[in-house]
Amino acid sequence: MADILTLLATSADGSAEPSILGMDSYQWVALAMAALIAVFVWKKVPGLITGGLDAKIAEIRNQLDEAKTLRAEAEALRNEYAAKIASAEKDAEAMLATAREEAEAVLVRAEAESETMVARRQRMAEDKIAAAERAAVAEVKASAVTAAAAASRKLIAQAHGSAADSKLADEVIASL
CATH class of the missing domain: 3.30.160 (Double Stranded RNA Binding Domain)
Structure with a gap:
């Protein structure tokens, strides 16, 4: 051995x-x-190893497919929000244009109303001036009448005595 x-x-x-x-x-x-x-x-270890690798490959392919799907969904969502943003910008521009038009209309209306108010106040002022002129003329006339009446009384009192009054009274009575 x-x-x-x-x-x-x-x-x-x-x-x-x-x-x-x-x-x-x-x-x-x-x-x-x-x-x-x-x-x-x-x-059959090589079969087990290749089976495990094939399973891992399939899992990775599934993950890649899921990632592609998620990417497509994300791009669709991004495009949707881009369209919404563009729509919102158009809406904002339309609102701005409408607001400008309304502001211009308000300005035109305010100018017309202010012109009307100025004309009305001018008429009111002219009416007040005319009323003041009429009151002044009436006052001057009243003063003139009062002064004329006082002057007439004074002149009549100076020119007429009791004899002239009797004669005037007799003439008035005779004419009746």
Whole structure:
């Protein structure tokens, strides 16, 4: 059994390396790797690995498809909001134009009303002036009448005495 099992053998450089059944260590490592690969193939490990990779690939594809769908939805939403913004801008411009037109109409109406008010106040002022002139003329006439009556009384009192009054009274009575 010593031939079969040689535990130590000497190499060319004089160091001792283990060997079993006449095979060196590198040959045993190669044999172990071949056996391990054979067990992996027998247990269908490559199929499991490729199946796992295929599942991971499918999951990544699903995520990519979902991302594409989300991107398309986001772009549609962005386009929708861009259209809404454009519509809002058009509405704002229309409101601004309407407000300008209304402001202009209010300004025109205010100018017309102010002209009417100025004309009305001018008529009122002219009426007040005319009334003041009439009152002044009436007052002057009243003063003139009062002055004329006073002057007449004075003149009559100076020119007529009691004899002239009797004679005037007799003439009035005779004419009746």
